[in-house]
Amino acid sequence: MKTTRELLEELKQIDRKTWDELERWDAVREPPCEDEKFLSDAIIQRRIQIEIEKNGWWLEQSTFTAKPSAKIQKREDPFWKSYGTQAETHTDAILAAYIIAYGMKS
Numbered sequence: 001m002k003t004t005r006e007l008l009e010e011l012k013q014i015d016r017k018t019w020d021e022l023e024r025w026d027a028v029r030e031p032p033c034e035d036e037k038f039l040s041d042a043i044i045q046r047r048i049q050i051e052i053e054k055n056g057w058w059l060e061q062s063t064f065t066a067k068p069s070a071k072i073q074k075r076e077d078p079f080w081k082s083y084g085t086q087a088e089t090h091t092d093a094i095l096a097a098y099i100i101a102y103g104m105k106s
Helices: 004-014 016-024 034-054 090-103
Strands: 058-062 069-076 079-086
Touching (some): 016 034, 034 058, 034 090
């Protein structure tokens, strides 16, 4: 599974606008301590949630799996398509699912 930093690098390549917003909040650098990692993760998760909402997609997260998982539902007329994944952390799961869904943007 990819790390948060690796996922952020992927995001930078496919959605520079969202990555720039995360950079503005100083969430793309490696946090020096656990307290800052908590804050960085919260910023990443919320920013991705905002982007999901702006696109009219739905987010589904679960902790009832072996690892944290996230699934994004996208309306692709006349059906809904689902893009999801599991990861080591909730931040990585939502970020990875967004990258997958964004890559399939119609």
